[in-house]
Amino acid sequence: MTFWKRLKYLLPSYRRAQERDMSEELQSLAAIAEAGELGNLTRVAEEARAVWGWTWLDQLYRDMQYAFRSMRRNIGFTATAALSLALGIGANTAIFSLMDALMLRWLPVRNPQELVQVKLRSGSRVEIPGESFSNAIVAALAEQKEIFTNACGFSGAVFDVGPSGSIIRVPGAWVTGAYYETLGLSPALGRLLEPADDRPGAPLVAVISYGYWERQFASNRDVIGLSITVDNHPVIIVGVSPRGFQGANVGAVADIAMATAALPSLEPAFAGLLGPGNFWLRVLARPQRGVSAGQAQAHLSTVWPEITERVISKGWPAARRRAMAESVFVLSPGGTGYTYLREQFERPLMILMAVTALVLLIACANVASLLLARATSRQREISVRLAIGAGRGRIIRQLLTESMLLSVLGAALGVCLAWLTSRFLVDTLSGAGFYNDEPIVFDLTPNWHILGFASALAMANGILFGLAPALHTTALGGSRVIKDDTRVTRSRSGLLSSLVTAQVALALLLLVGAGLFVRTLQNLLNVDPGFRRDGVLVVNLDGQREGYRGARLSEFYSTLLNRVRQLPGVESASISSHTPLSGSTWSEAAIPKGQSLPQRDNAIFIAVGPRFFATLQTPLLSGRDFDERDQGAPNVAIVSQAFAARHFPNQSPVGQYLSATVTSPPSDLQIVGVVKDVATSSLRLRPYPTVYVSYFQRASGNDALAIRAAGSLSQTAAAIRQQLQPSFPTSVLEVHALTDQVERTLVQERLMRSLTGGFGVLGLALACVGLYGLLGYSVVRRTREIGIRMALGAQQSGVQWMIVGRALRLLILGAALGVPAAWVVSRWLQAMLFGLTPTDPSVIASAVLLLVMAGMLAAYFPARRATRVDPVTALRAE
Amino acid sequence: MDLLQGTLDMLVLRTLILAPLHGYGIAKAIRNNSGEALDIEFGSLYPALKRLELKGWIASKWEISEYNRRVKLYRLTPAGRKQLRREHSEWADFVSAVARIMGPVPEERKQ
Numbered sequence: 001m002t003f004w005k006r007l008k009y010l011l012p013s014y015r016r017a018q019e020r021d022m023s024e025e026l027q028s029l030a031a032i033a034e035a036g037e038l039g040n041l042t043r044v045a046e047e048a049r050a051v052w053g054w055t056w057l058d059q060l061y062r063d064m065q066y067a068f069r070s071m072r073r074n075i076g077f078t079a080t081a082a083l084s085l086a087l088g089i090g091a092n093t094a095i096f097s098l099m100d101a102l103m104l105r106w107l108p109v110r111n112p113q114e115l116v117q118v119k120l121r122s123g124s125r126v127e128i129p130g131e132s133f134s135n136a137i138v139a140a141l142a143e144q145k146e147i148f149t150n151a152c153g154f155s156g157a158v159f160d161v162g163p164s165g166s167i168i169r170v171p172g173a174w175v176t177g178a179y180y181e182t183l184g185l186s187p188a189l190g191r192l193l194e195p196a197d198d199r200p201g202a203p204l205v206a207v208i209s210y211g212y213w214e215r216q217f218a219s220n221r222d223v224i225g226l227s228i229t230v231d232n233h234p235v236i237i238v239g240v241s242p243r244g245f246q247g248a249n250v251g252a253v254a255d256i257a258m259a260t261a262a263l264p265s266l267e268p269a270f271a272g273l274l275g276p277g278n279f280w281l282r283v284l285a286r287p288q289r290g291v292s293a294g295q296a297q298a299h300l301s302t303v304w305p306e307i308t309e310r311v312i313s314k315g316w317p318a319a320r321r322r323a324m325a326e327s328v329f330v331l332s333p334g335g336t337g338y339t340y341l342r343e344q345f346e347r348p349l350m351i352l353m354a355v356t357a358l359v360l361l362i363a364c365a366n367v368a369s370l371l372l373a374r375a376t377s378r379q380r381e382i383s384v385r386l387a388i389g390a391g392r393g394r395i396i397r398q399l400l401t402e403s404m405l406l407s408v409l410g411a412a413l414g415v416c417l418a419w420l421t422s423r424f425l426v427d428t429l430s431g432a433g434f435y436n437d438e439p440i441v442f443d444l445t446p447n448w449h450i451l452g453f454a455s456a457l458a459m460a461n462g463i464l465f466g467l468a469p470a471l472h473t474t475a476l477g478g479s480r481v482i483k484d485d486t487r488v489t490r491s492r493s494g495l496l497s498s499l500v501t502a503q504v505a506l507a508l509l510l511l512v513g514a515g516l517f518v519r520t521l522q523n524l525l526n527v528d529p530g531f532r533r534d535g536v537l538v539v540n541l542d543g544q545r546e547g548y549r550g551a552r553l554s555e556f557y558s559t560l561l562n563r564v565r566q567l568p569g570v571e572s573a574s575i576s577s578h579t580p581l582s583g584s585t586w587s588e589a590a591i592p593k594g595q596s597l598p599q600r601d602n603a604i605f606i607a608v609g610p611r612f613f614a615t616l617q618t619p620l621l622s623g624r625d626f627d628e629r630d631q632g633a634p635n636v637a638i639v640s641q642a643f644a645a646r647h648f649p650n651q652s653p654v655g656q657y658l659s660a661t662v663t664s665p666p667s668d669l670q671i672v673g674v675v676k677d678v679a680t681s682s683l684r685l686r687p688y689p690t691v692y693v694s695y696f697q698r699a700s701g702n703d704a705l706a707i708r709a710a711g712s713l714s715q716t717a718a719a720i721r722q723q724l725q726p727s728f729p730t731s732v733l734e735v736h737a738l739t740d741q742v743e744r745t746l747v748q749e750r751l752m753r754s755l756t757g758g759f760g761v762l763g764l765a766l767a768c769v770g771l772y773g774l775l776g777y778s779v780v781r782r783t784r785e786i787g788i789r790m791a792l793g794a795q796q797s798g799v800q801w802m803i804v805g806r807a808l809r810l811l812i813l814g815a816a817l818g819v820p821a822a823w824v825v826s827r828w829l830q831a832m833l834f835g836l837t838p839t840d841p842s843v844i845a846s847a848v849l850l851l852v853m854a855g856m857l858a859a860y861f862p863a864r865r866a867t868r869v870d871p872v873t874a875l876r877a878e
Numbered sequence: 879m880d881l882l883q884g885t886l887d888m889l890v891l892r893t894l895i896l897a898p899l900h901g902y903g904i905a906k907a908i909r910n911n912s913g914e915a916l917d918i919e920f921g922s923l924y925p926a927l928k929r930l931e932l933k934g935w936i937a938s939k940w941e942i943s944e945y946n947r948r949v950k951l952y953r954l955t956p957a958g959r960k961q962l963r964r965e966h967s968e969w970a971d972f973v974s975a976v977a978r979i980m981g982p983v984p985e986e987r988k989q
Contacts, residue, residue, distance in 0.1 A: 028947065
């Protein structure tokens with residue numbers, strides 16, 4: 001009740017009316033009472049106002065007004081401090097918003113915190129697919145009703161939607177029947193997919209996303225029951241998923257969701273995915289109420305050996321089956337969904353977060369030294385106020401208001417900066433889309449997470465770096481400072497020097513980190529991948545989907561190749577099952593004839609057509625290339641240098657025979673040539689022993705053309721598309737450059753290079769601003785001293801050296817602290833580096849050099865200003 | 879004489895039970911009724927009035943006084959009357975408790 005009445009006093013009009021009323025009343029009373037009997041009426045009024053409350057608000061308002069005024073008067077100071085903070089907070093917020101989108105945000109589903117992601121961890125060294133499961137395992141997990149109310153599997157997909165000739169690729173997902181039920185979603189329209197939709201032979205139905213419904217169907221409610229053509233098959237839309245839900249794959253929008261049972265009809269080439277040997281679904285489960293992760297894991301380990309009997313492919317080698325049965329389930333929080341990006345970028349983002357924290361520290365040191373310098377110039381004002389009776393707490397509060405205001409200003413600018421730059425971050429990440437060619441979609445609009453993060457940073461900063469100068473200035477009480485105590489200024493400039501030294505050390509740390517990542521990328525770009533990447537175009541094809549099988553498929557591809565070879569601008573063209581660094585590989589067991597085949601795959605296999613090596617410009621070291629002869633028997637192979645070195649040391653493998661599982665029944669392959677090693681899965685790894693088999697002895701269906709073009713890549717790409725598309729009426733052909741494919745494997749390195757480089761430069765710039773500020777300040781403080789020196793005959797160069805020498809001392813001290821720190825910290829980067837150690841001396845040396853050069857540049861201007869001091873003016877100022 | 883904490887509010891309420899008064903009148907009434915023993919500073923009284931008014935125990939209104947002046951008169955509200963009753967009984971308890979302890983002080987015996 002009282003509180004509500006008090007609230008009324010927040011209304012300016014009400015408050016004014018009350019003020020008027022009160023002064024009238026006091027006047028009327030003063031007229032009645034004897035003179036002086038009522039005491040100090042101003043004070044009485046002030047105490048009455050305190051009864052209304054909001055005195056603090058009043059004071060805050062007045063402090064803010066004061067702060068605004070003084071900020072406007074010192075526009076240079078304000079701009080430097082706010083900009084420093086904006087850069088520091090902006091950098092942090094940008095990285096944090098990415099981290100938030102990638103790792104922290106809940107899926108828009110019912111009680112996301114309950115969901116768990118099911119993973120498998122293997123104790124042995126046999127490779128076990130950790131996060132993916134086969135349909136059979138997902139079904140078996142869903143049956144564990146003692147622990148799970150529901151469990152579902154899902155996998156990203158791209159659907160070709162529309163009738164032949166006008167096909168659009170739409171990102172989507174394959175989901176198991178329990179998907180929507182597990183997530184606890186209810187439809188925006190129609191119904192969602194149900195277990196009945198996921199039975200073999202069920203009608204082909206799809207659920208579309210709310211966004212797709214809005215964009216594609218203009219939110220028309222008649223969409224339910226509509227038939228659309230998906231992968232050349234009629235599919236009925238049965239429902240629209242709720243607004244905001246884009247699928248459980250974070251970063252990849254799923255506009256169309258279909259049940260896994262529909263996969264064999266839609267994409268016959270991938271029908272095998274439903275088999276027991278294929279691990280392709282991520283699993284989310286919702287535990288029963290009261291069942292802890294530990295209990296669920298214990299339950300799963302008791303039932304798992306029995307389940308493996310049923311669900312593991314009998315075709316697997318015994319060792320692998322055993323390893324599978326011995327693996328243990330791990331349940332991790334699943335409410336944030338799944339993305340392969342998380343695994344790839346968790347570490348880089350952590351490192352970037354640490355890097356931006358260092359940038360912020362440097363920025364904060366700038367603000368602290370600015371505030372400190374300013375506090376010094378206001379020392380007299382504050383001392384006078386203390387002397388005439390202002391409370392220390394009250395003055396500290398006022399100084400804090402100023403630094404908070406500055407922080408808030410910086411944070412607001414920083415959030416804007418972060419928003420602008422996060423676009424660039426997402427674009428960079430999008431390049432990492434190994435999985436399919438769909439762009440990564442993140443909503444990075446500042447949400448309350450991000451705003452909260454930024455304001456927490458600003459608060460902490462404002463209090464921390466505002467409090468120190470505020471305490472410092474008010475510590476000495478009135479009288480001593482009014483007498484201009486020189487000891488104060490000395491201790492303060494000592495504090496300033498140590499702040500700048502810390503900045504220099506931190507900047508060096510950042511520069512060393514940046515140097516390491518710059519060199520890592522350089523080293524990777526300089527790796528000889530065994531082929532020439534520029535000038536090559538790649539087209540992925542799926543002939544099976546167009547209905548070609550076996551010999552007809554080979555024939556189909558042959559004619560395609562001939563047609564492409566005749567196009568203008570095409571130098572050579574070939575076909576292969578896998579192109580280098582495409583993200584997928586095929587492995588089999590292969591061994592010189594006479595030795596027994598190993599249990600595990602020991603070689604990468606690639607099927608290539610004639611002139612493949614010529615097209616990629618991979619040197620043939622000995623023997624011959626595949627040619628038109630190699631279509632039927634005898635089976636031939638070309639091996640890589642690494643394979644030859646391992647299995648045929650000190651002899652020529654050409655003419656020898658291999659035993660391999662690649663042909664069925666297993667038969668021998670005659671080696672006809674040796675080629676240089678090619679980076680197949682990563683530029684970082686040493687080339688793996690590789691066996692090339694003749695493409696036309698083993699056509700698979702899902703393949704790629706590689707084309708070397710002479711002229712403009714984009715023109716040739718357009719010509720190729722135009723030539724080939726009519727032969728693929730049910731899909732959309734995409735022609736991309738091999739360089740793009742290579743670039744995709746370097747996204748993380750490029751991101752780290754650009755960001756650590758950018759932040760390194762930013763940190764250096766901020767530290768230089770700090771150094772410049774300190775030196776400039778000291779020139780101003782020492783004007784009289786410099787004037788006397790010059791009057792006594794000091795040379796300009798001597799004065800200059802006085803300032804530069806101070807800068808050098810600070811830089812060297814900072815470097816002396818920074819180098820060992822870098823030496824210790826950079827070890828954490830080891831795993832991400834390539835071709836150099838974390839303590840690479842040349843990187844550290846160039847970082848120090850860059851730092852000293854930049855520092856000298858920052859010292860130049862104050863030093864020049866020092867030489868311009870006119871002795872006469874300087875002395876007259878006293 | 880110094881007032882005990884919170885006593886001022888009670889005195890104001892008790893004073894107003896007789897008749898509505900303006901701020902200066904309240905101070906004078908307390909002084910007169912206490913036989914000049916309690917001289918309340920106006921600087922403490924006036925904020926107390928504002929506090930009581932905010933709590934809803936007294937209400938104020940501009941009126942014309944007997945000397946034909948415009949003054950703001952404070953009167954007791956029903957809530958204030960209830961509060962006064964409560965404070966009075968607490969006060970009585972307090973006084974009797976203190977009285978029980980505070981018997982006459984024996985004279986110091988001279989050596």
